[in-house]
């Protein structure tokens with residue numbers, strides 16, 4: 001992340017990250033966020049976030065953030081994105097018995113095209129799927 005304080009300006013497009021949650025921190029001013037489950041639908045709710053407050057959006061929600069026209073003060077804030085753990089296969093390590101090593105070792109986990117879980121022994125590289 002770069003230094004400095006990016007200003008929050010009105011932006012039209014709804015924004016979502018299917019594999020990422022987002023956290024907004026408002027440093028000064030007051031931002032309004034509208035949240036919907038799908039694009040181009042009426043906002044289910046509008047939330048005001050004031051100075052020093054934080055709002056978190058789970059992965060998959062559509063949010064639009066803006067500075068109310070009635071606000072004289074510009075909004076200064078930061079947006080932080082974080083990968084959702086459920087999609088971050090590379091970060092998963094399972095301790096399970098390796099057929100080749102004959103003992104419990106760390107295994108990387110990935111999801112195959114067929115929907116099976118593939119395990120790769122981090123010690124010997126042996127692969128198997130369940």
Ligand SMILES: [Zn+2]
Pocket residue numbers: 098099100101102105121122123124125126
């Ligand atoms: Zn092994």
